[in-house]
Amino acid sequence: MSALVPEAAVAPILPATPAFALSGVEFRWPGAQGFGLRVDDFAVTRGEKLLILGPSGSGKSTLLSLLCGVVTPQAGRVRVLGTDIVLLSGAARDRFRADHFGIVFQMLNLLPYASVIDNVLLPLRFSKARRARISPGASESEEARRLLSRLGLEAKLHDGPPAASLSVGQQQRVAAARALIGAPEIIVADEPTSSLDRERQQAFLDLLLQEAGRVGATIVMVSHDESLRPHFDRAVPLERVAAISWQP
Amino acid sequence: MIVGRLALKSLLNRWPTASLTIFGIAVSVMLLMGVEKVRNGARQSFADTISGTDLIVGARTGDVQLLLYSVFRIGDATNNIAWKSYGEIAALPEIAWIVPISLGDSHRGFRVMGTTTGYFEHYRYRQGQGLAFAAGVPFADLFDAVLGADVAAALGYRLGDAIIVGHGIGSTSFAPHDEKPFRVAGILAKTGTPVDHTVHVGLEGIEAIHVDWQTGARIPGRTVDAEQVRRMELAPKSVTAAMIGLRSRLDAFQLQRLINEYKEESLSAILPGVALQQLWSLVGTAETALAAVSFMVVLTALLGMVTTILATLNERRREMAILRSVGARPATILGLLTAEAAMLTGSGVALGAALLYTVLSIMRPVVDSRYGLYLPIEAPSAADLAALAAVLGGGVLAGLFPAIRAFRLSLADGMIVKT
Secondary structure, three states, X not given: OOOOOOHHHOOXXXXXXXXXXXXXXXXXXXXXXXXXXXXXXXXXXXXXXXXXXXXXXXXXXXXXXXXXXXXXXXEEEEEEOOEEHHHOOHHHHHHHXXXXXXXXXXXXXXXXXXXXXXXXXXXXXXXXXXXXXXOXXXXXXXXXXXXXXXXXXXXXXXXXXXXXXXXXXXXXXXXXXXXXXXXXXXXXXXXXXXXXXXXXHHHHHHHHHHHHHHOOOEEEEEEOOHHHHHHOOEEEEHHHHOEEEEOO | OHHHHHHHHHHHHOHHHHHHHHHHHHHHHHHHHHHHHHHHHHHHHHHOOOEOOOEEEEEOOXXXXXXXXXXXXXXXXXXXXXXXXXXXXXXXXXEEEEEEEEEEEEEOOEEEEEEOOHHHHHOEEOOOEEOOEEEEOOOOOOOEEEEOHHHHHHHOOOOOOEEOOEEOOOOOOOOEOOOOOEEEEEEEOOOOOHHHHEEEEEHHHHHHHOOOEEOOEEOOOOOOOHHHHHOOOOOXXXXXXXXXXXXXXXXXXXXXXXXXXXXXXXXXXXXXXHHHHHHHHHHHHHHHHHHHHHHHHHHHHHHHHHHHHXXXXXXXXXXXXXXXXXXXXXXXXXXXXXXXXXXXXXHHHHHHHHHHHHHXXXXXXXXXXXXXXXXXXXXXXXXXXXXHHHHHHHHHHHHHHHHHHHHHHHHHHOOOOOO
């Protein structure tokens, strides 16, 4: 259990502050087969578009969980936008994530029973900071519709059938809109294109990166797909970021 | 607010299981409230078996026993009241009216009761309701009989039919008073009381069928036919019991003591209301058992709900992970599942109450006429509301169990669902 240092530990975000700075991080899933991960030193600068490459099952998702503060390491520091999220209380860490992160998964990103617009608006319900960043004069749902339209989702789908009835490609765009709403500083994506065919992969990635660039967000994406390299500022193999260990 | 809306949408998305769960809770709530209603109705109907009568007098015996044979026609009197004593009591100034009853004979399994026409006037049940005639009139002739509703219905009698009264109380009497048939003069409306099972005849009628009998057996060689009997002096020598109405109820205790200390013979006087309560306390254990059973059924329904929610948890880990990824805290997940249990239980309780009132309004006339059980339709009592609130509270409490499990799962899973 980390020490509970709530609000005081949240550092002010200066322009030069790196998006991520990890040092001496050691993490092991409780109980489960002794899967562990070590990150000695790893940094991502603000506004960078970073691709982390690695085959499936190599620990990419665990790394993302650490970056998002969903799990905390047993040792080391995970500084996000200058704040060591390891030191935050669970509730403060959740609020920090809600305020600063947009997250896209591989698939099944949406609440299947909610409408598209409700899915996109979801992060705003949990973050005052992201509500505050909605451009003045625009309502939350106008902002959501604008994002959806820019990501190529027709207006008739916005309030239409529940999200579960959309195609996978459409669902990923909704997920992207949800990650982008309220302009979070960091977008984290876990194989967001792997459920799409190659043509749609390119289109989706272009849109995501373009919209993230518009608000100056940092993007960290993990994938097994080498062909995505050209879209990013930097691409690193997972093994250069983290050392994976298995304990019998 | 968002938690409530999400819980609702998530539930609507799983409407088949959700509606079955709600229905299960509704049925159990209906049972719980229904048992309570029937319990109260039965107690009330029982207490209302006789009203308006201030004292019942019989030979010296226990209170409950006197009540049982004089009102419920269960068991027999060990002794009678001499006609002379009866006359003396009837002459007391405090007494507004007195109605004698004479038991001991039967007609095809139904008790025959000798009384006066005052009985039809003074017998009251269910909050002072009087006896009404479905057909015919009170007995006027020596051989007239007035039937309770069940007697007429069970034996298919109509006005003017002849009936034979047997001595003793078996259903097939070995000693029928067959030479003196009675005629059906009236049939009473259904009351839901023992009156329905009784054949009423005049006191003299009872005497008439016994003129050629002595101590329960026919006097050999002596038969008197109906016409001869009419010319005889038929003043009764004794009666089984008497119902008394007083000018002032305040005199009840004083008169009760007076009769209990009567010198000429050993008599008992009881206050029917008190004796009814004593009797009900004997059968009260059964109602506690009923309440316990319906409580168990509610418990089962809530367990069913917890099982259903638990069963969905695994397939909803993805949903939890999504919520966590957009900033929901584990506490939100806890709230979400608790809200879900609250909604299920709340809908179940509301539906159960609605079902109960629907069933009640449909079944009430049938239950009243067939079982003599009067179930009033009233707004839920404070006790009812407390029971409903307890069910709701129990549901939320039970819902905490899967909620805490989901909380743990979502803490462990983070955003990754490991399956």
